[in-house]
Amino acid sequence: MQDTVVYAIGDVHGCYSELRSLEQKILLDALPFRGRKIIIMLGDYVDRGPNSKRVLDHLVAPAPKGFLRVCLAGNHEVAMLGYLDGHLSRELWLAIGGLETLYSYGVDPARLSDLYGSSDEVDRRIREAIPASHVSFMRTLPVMVCSRKFVFVHAGIRPGIDLVDQDEDDLLNIRAEFFEQAHLLDRWVVHGHTIVDAPKFEGHRLGIDTGAFRSGRLTAVRIVGKHGKLLSSAS
Known part of the structure; x- marks a missing residue:
């Protein structure tokens, strides 16, 4: 070097x-x-x-x-992918900082819950809001x-x-x-x-x-x- x-x-x-x-x-x-x-x-x-x-x-x-x-990769990228892939609950991700992440995408999960009621529908709407380029970037990070x-x-x-x-x-x-x-x-x-x-x-x-x-x-x-x-x- x-x-x-x-x-x-x-x-x-x-x-x-x-x-x-x-x-x-x-x-x-x-x-x-x-x-x-x-x-x-x-x-x-x-x-x-x-x-x-x-x-x-x-x-x-x-x-x-x-x-x-x-x-x-950091543990927070892994946690975000875990939620997006359905392996980590929304509550756990939001509790470690995911709420601020969603706000940065213009997404308010509490507002979505009021609108749709269904937890599955809320998750679907959240996942749609994350650009595919961001998801693929996180998936390819070395450790x-x-x-x-x-x-x-x-x-x-x-x-x-x-x-x-x-x-x-x-x-x-x-x-x-x-x-x-x-x-x-x-x-x-x-x-x-x-x-x-x-x-x-x-x-x-x-x-x-x-x-x-x-x-x-x-x-x-x-x-x-x-x-x-x-x-x-x-x-």
Whole structure:
């Protein structure tokens, strides 16, 4: 990765204006670099924040000029697909931030319930409101990107298990086992999923989810070789 600059961006959660602000800072920061430029999104683009639809519209569109953009899956994309596919109840999805996502599509599930009564009809109307391009985008998201020295993933990895043998549920949801054994990792792991006030290395991991939907701060880390630098939408 010596000739490559990587910008990993933490959990967006519907914070479209923060994402655009951070991208502009990344474009300026990347101007001196002449090699490959990659943006890695660490998942959780939807739920909780106000503009999930605009975030997905943006990520479905081409990356900024001169950049490759890789978008990873987060547990909230999996939950949204779970509801759309009928594997997760509407109530469970709405409770973890799906309500704000539906509002961003101009859908009020309470209003639909008043209009139609039938829960199945309400679900059908909701599913019709989500663009097919957004659904197909979420279905094709990888769960991990790795190089010889770095792993990029939504939640973390289970230490002591080869990357090819990692369980997808761990990659999307793990916390305690990953945190407690981070000193055992043989690569640097950059992840989101768990909110931190200020990113800092803990063992061989760096969590960069700064809770944009409640803090107003979306964070990225720039990696060139073995050197890192933090960027924030709020600074």
